[in-house]
Amino acid sequence: ILDTRQEVDSxxxxxxxxxxxAIRKARGRVATFGGADIAVSTGADxxxxxEQFVALEASGWKGTQGTAILQxxxxxxxxxxxxxxxxxAQIRSLxxxxxxxxxQLSVIVGRTLVLLKVAYDEQLAHxxxxxxxIANLAEECCxxxxxxxxxxxxxxxxxxxxxxxxEPTFELLAFNHRSIRGAxxxxxxxxRRILIRQ
Numbered sequence: 001i002l003d004t005r006q007e008v009d010s011x012x013x014x015x016x017x018x019x020x021x022a023i024r025k026a027r028g029r030v031a032t033f034g035g036a037d038i039a040v041s042t043g044a045d046x047x048x049x050x051e052q053f054v055a056l057e058a059s060g061w062k063g064t065q066g067t068a069i070l071q072x073x074x075x076x077x078x079x080x081x082x083x084x085x086x087x088x089a090q091i092r093s094l095x096x097x098x099x100x101x102x103x104q105l106s107v108i109v110g111r112t113l114v115l116l117k118v119a120y121d122e123q124l125a126h127x128x129x130x131x132x133x134i135a136n137l138a139e140e141c142c143x144x145x146x147x148x149x150x151x152x153x154x155x156x157x158x159x160x161x162x163x164x165x166x167e168p169t170f171e172l173l174a175f176n177h178r179s180i181r182g183a184x185x186x187x188x189x190x191x192r193r194i195l196i197r198q
Contacts, residue, residue: 002150002164004113004141011142014163023135026128033097033127038136041091049091050080053103057119069117079116083107094133101129104137111148113141134162 004011012020030036041049054076058068069076083089088108094101102120106113115137120130141147152159155166175186 001152001167002138002141002162003148004138004144004150005148006142008139008142011138011163016161019161022128023131026132029127030096030129030132035096036101036129036132037095038133039093039095041093042089046083046089046091047080049093049103050083050105052093052100053091053105053117053119054080056100056103056121057117060119060122062119079105092133092137094129094136096124096127096129099124101127102133104133106137108147111146112151113137113147113149114151114153116153138162 015023039049054068054070057063058070060068062068063071069079083091083105086107090106090108091103092106093103100121101124102118104115105117106115108114118130118133120133138150141150150164152164173189175189176182177186
């Protein structure tokens, strides 16, 4: 979670000096390539932006490992449909020299911007496009009084560099005892837990 109920300058001061320097240097490198443009797609623009996102994600290591959204057709279609019908959905894309360099899928729930997925062009990694897009997102959320925080939904090592904090998470496993299969799996699960304790 990144608390955005603060001024942009206040948030920047919470970043480690090397992170502030890295963002400044990345902005300088991108400027030598003609600068960057950030597009925020919503509404009718979402389907095209989503296609760009899934293609970008599949072009990198996730595509090589077979874990990209594009390689999971049912999940790809479901997520795309969800974004299209969710009024607060947005896809933010960073373009460098007319080429998509990084992209983020997000929705706003209450006063929280939920960052669902991120992707970047690994061939442009030397420009740190993912960092530039995260920095821009944090700055915009700090300036938006309607957004109190950014929720990244998972914890990655790089989150700490951005001043993010972990919130407690919990796991619940429930079985449908109204179905024969659910009752059988639930009974097996509970018996297994009892045997493990002994």
